[in-house]
Amino acid sequence: MTQSTPSSVMAGAPLSKFHVVLLACCSFIMFFDGYDLIVYGSVLPTLMKEWNLAPDQAGWLGSAALVGMMCGAVFLGSLADRIGRRPVILHGTLLFSIAAVLTGFSTGPEMFGILRFATGVFLGGVIPNIVSLMNELAPAAKRHTMTTIMLSMYSVGSIAATLVAIWILPLLSWHAVFFVSGISLLALPFLYSQMPESLEFLTSRGQQAAARKLIHRARPGADLSLVTWTAGREAGLRAVTVASLFHSGRALGTPMIWIAFAMCLLMVYGLNTWLPKIMIAGGYDLGSSLQFLVVLNIGATAGALLGGWLGDRFGNRKVLVAFFGLAVVSLVALGLHPAPILLNALLLLAGATTVGTLAVIHSFAADFYPAAMRSTGVSWCSAIGRLGAIAGPVLGGNLLAMELPQTQNFMAFAAPGLLAIVAVLLVLKPKKDGTESRSKEVQQLAVTNTSTNH
Template sequence: MRQFTPSSAMAGAPLNRFHLALLAGCSFIMFFDGYDLIVYGSVLPTLMNEWSLSPDQAGWLGSAALIGMMCGAVLLGSLADRVGRRPVILHGTLLFSLAAVATGFAPNPDVFWALRFITGVFLGGVIPNIVSLMSELAPASKRHTLTTVMLSMYSVGSIIATLIALWVLPLLGWQAVFFISGASLLVLPVLYRQMPESMAFLMSRGRVREARHLLTRAASAADHDSIDWTVPPATKRESVSVAELFRSGRALGTPMVWLAFGMCLLMVYGLNTWLPKIMIASGFDLGSSLQFLVVLNIGATVGALAGGWLGDRFGNKKVLVAFFALAVLSLVLLGMHPASVLLNALLFVAGATTIGTLAVIHAFGADYYPTSIRSTGVSWCSAIGRFGAIAGPLLGGSLLALKLPPEQNFLVFAAPGAVAILAVLLVISPKPAIRAETAKTNENSENYLAVKN
């Protein structure tokens, strides 16, 4: 009888309720990631007035959560390759939810900065791990689609944050916008019952009984006798070194993926934080400016979903190059004072190809690294990319302090897209041996599915 690995059996399983439940749980977390991080851009004009903040001070305040995410990705994201995805995801979600609610009680900018930093630390540990978990447990044929659907919830959270700000700010003040983050705590008991562990992690730690149970949940008709449940001794207690990210033909690819992440995040957080203020400086009122932020994030949702569909068909690398090119074009045109209809259309395209691209680039990073170092790889992509995320709010604050014309503000935010195109094009493929190993895994998954059918 032909033997298959547990991971190939998981990858060959048909899409079912287990995968949809996993998608719902991870999407829920991603939704609140979008809400908690983008809510700052929605309340920024109010905070600047209430606390008399200069543009530079407001930019630094906006970077607090992003600095925290960088630290969290390094300290907590890689931890999952040693202790498991599940505990990092669940405990991190609890703690970032509590910190987000506490932000509403901040009496001054210093306390606000500290609480936003703590929120970011735990978000930074959680997000790379739900990306890795979805990548490992989703059916191979639907992996990109499910990953990008999950990541698109970031934009949905951003839209809801902006709509809530439009409604709640005039009635209850900026504090209430943060208190609403507490809704995430209500679903945590369900997550604790349903969130699975990584199959690769269970097998590497010799937890075969749990691995068998996981396979039964994901593929109830699986023939366990056709699966090799042997635990490789060399991987039972291995820790993952960051140096692994540069081996096996990844010496150039890893820094280029990092650079692409950084440029993407610079555009994402720069626009989401400062678009309302840039539009106010262009002559629009606060209400209209917040509505432009909604259009931007509606485009982001569509872009993320389209990116997943296109990635499954043409590959994430081609999709990233096309999206970044459209981002550059749309941002340059936004600075040319277009008419109202064209303005909203360009904001939609800009959202789809900047914020929407964030979903595609996470899937691109997850695909680039093998399972044994995937959480470490995605976590370091996220951590190094946070330098770009931190630079976004700071850059926007500096631009407004200089009082540049709107067209120059948009031109500056378009430049990182051109850098990202070059970085993605320079990401080299793994060595032939690695490609052969990947092809063999995909073949095993397809063969397992064919045998079961």
């Protein structure tokens, strides 16, 4: 019979309770990623008035969490390839939750900025690792769908942040909006009991007993007698460095994915931070402007889910090109002062193809790197991409400070989509280097899937 690896056995598993719980845990964390990041855009008009902030100052303050995410992705995200994904995810979730709650006690922009930076640092370490963990442990046939369902919770969290702001701001204050983040702390005992470790990490460290236990959690009764355990260990013992992200045919693909990430994040955070203020400048009141942000993120949720479904059928590259193209069209059209019905339709489409695309591009990056370096690869994509995220709020603040027509504001946010299309098209399939042969093994395993389960 054909020899297999632990990864191929895990990838060939049918959907089980283990995968549903894993999806629930990672989705919960992603929900609060969306809430904690987008809540700033919801309270921004109030903060600008209370602290007398100029638009460019507010833009830089909005980038504090994103600078933190870049730092966290570099230092904490890559750390997981050395100490494991589980401790980084769990401890990072604890710390970003505490930092988010403390933000509600801020008495001025300086304290606010420091705590937003701290929130971003721990989010930046957590998010690439839950993406990598989901990509590694999900069944091969459901990998893209499960990853994008998880990532779509970012948009659900964004919607929640806006709805909470609409409800709480008139009754209490912007401080209370941040206190809601403390709900995430209540789920930590469940996360600590259920969050698994990376299979690749366990096998690379020679922890065969723990790896077997993990596989049986996902695939009870699996026959592991023909599994080869040494290959994963030998691959894992090699140091994963940033330079390795450019080896084996990835010299062009890695920087192109970085550019696509950055352009996507520029549009995402630029719109989520400044859309309410742009709409207020266009003549709408605060309430309706916040509702437009809800519409944008409803579209984002639908786009993320649709993108995962389409990615499993047509490939993430084609989906990304199509979504970025539609993002450009919808954003340019938004600047033409459309009628109310068309305005909301365009906001739905813009949300689906900007924020929604973020879920697809994470899967695209995770597929590009082998498991041994996946956390480092996705972490660096996220880190470099944060340069675009940082630029988004700053760009929006400067555009509003210049008092440009609304048409030019939306065109400025549409332009990065064109660059992202070019970058995605230039990402070439990397060469196989021994750690990337899992797909053939999964195909062979699928043929004997029924007999293996018995």
